[in-house]
Amino acid sequence: EDQVTQSPEALRLQEGESSSLNCSYTVSGLRGLFWYRQDPGKGPEFLFTLYSAGEEKEKERLKATLTKKESFLHITAPKPEDSATYLCAVNQAGTALIFGKGTTLSVSS
Amino acid sequence: EPEVTQTPSHQVTQMGQEVILRCVPISNHLYFYWYRQILGQKVEFLVSFYNNEISEKSEIFDDQFSVERPDGSNFTLKIRSTKLEDSAMYFCASTGDAEAFFGQGTRLTVV
Numbered sequence: 001e002d003q004v005t006q007s008p009e010a011l012r013l014q015e016g017e018s019s020s021l022n023c024s025y026t027v028s029g030l031r032g033l034f035w036y037r038q039d040p041g042k043g044p045e046f047l048f049t050l051y052s053a054g055e056e057k058e059k060e061r062l063k064a065t066l067t068k069k070e071s072f073l074h075i076t077a078p079k080p081e082d083s084a085t086y087l088c089a090v091n092q093a094g095t096a097l098i099f100g101k102g103t104t105l106s107v108s109s
Numbered sequence: 110e111p112e113v114t115q116t117p118s119h120q121v122t123q124m125g126q127e128v129i130l131r132c133v134p135i136s137n138h139l140y141f142y143w144y145r146q147i148l149g150q151k152v153e154f155l156v157s158f159y160n161n162e163i164s165e166k167s168e169i170f171d172d173q174f175s176v177e178r179p180d181g182s183n184f185t186l187k188i189r190s191t192k193l194e195d196s197a198m199y200f201c202a203s204t205g206d207a208e209a210f211f212g213q214g215t216r217l218t219v220v
């Protein structure tokens with residue numbers, strides 16, 4: 001059973017059309033939840049870390065939120081350059097990250 | 110801006126050969142990692158390294174794999190007797206506080 005599940009697998013938006021990506025996790029004793037952006041053929045690029053339920057972080061058009069069972073990445077008025085795969089990862093024990101499969105976002109102009 | 114650098118960017122090797130993937134972590138980071146991503150699949154943890162020894166490893170990281178920090182800057186992953194299923198992107202990462210910063214990866218193709 002996957003410990004980190006992301007939905008949807010793929011999302012197509014028009015430029016300016018806001019939406020949210022979901023990451024649900026089943027690990028106990030969450031130490032941190034991380035969002036990364038990955039462009040094709042590249043390494044994951046760090047976006048946010050969330051540690052406790054109720055926490056929110058923002059960066060440009062992105063806002064990440066955390067509850068006890070899931071996290072949302074809200075994208076406000078996306079632009080074509082926001083097209084990428086967004087990865088969610090959790091840290092349970094130690095420092096290793098457990099990744100979800102990602103949501104591939106395509107934003108068209 | 111400090112970054113994790115990996116070499117080579119691409120590596121093609123014959124099945125059964127040994128390969129060494131190289132990484133230069135961010136200089137003041139203390140934890141170093143290797144992850145892999147098979148094409149179309151999720152990023153998977155292989156091993157973490159702290160204070161010159163392995164601190165965690167996954168089931169994937171068996172006797173075929175080894176890691177080393179041969180000097181003060183480099184961090185290497187050695188894969189012995191490569192198999193077709195070892196073909197993947199291999200990412201190095203390093204951590205200072207909590208966030209892991211990843212390199213751009215080495216694409217390993219085993220033929």
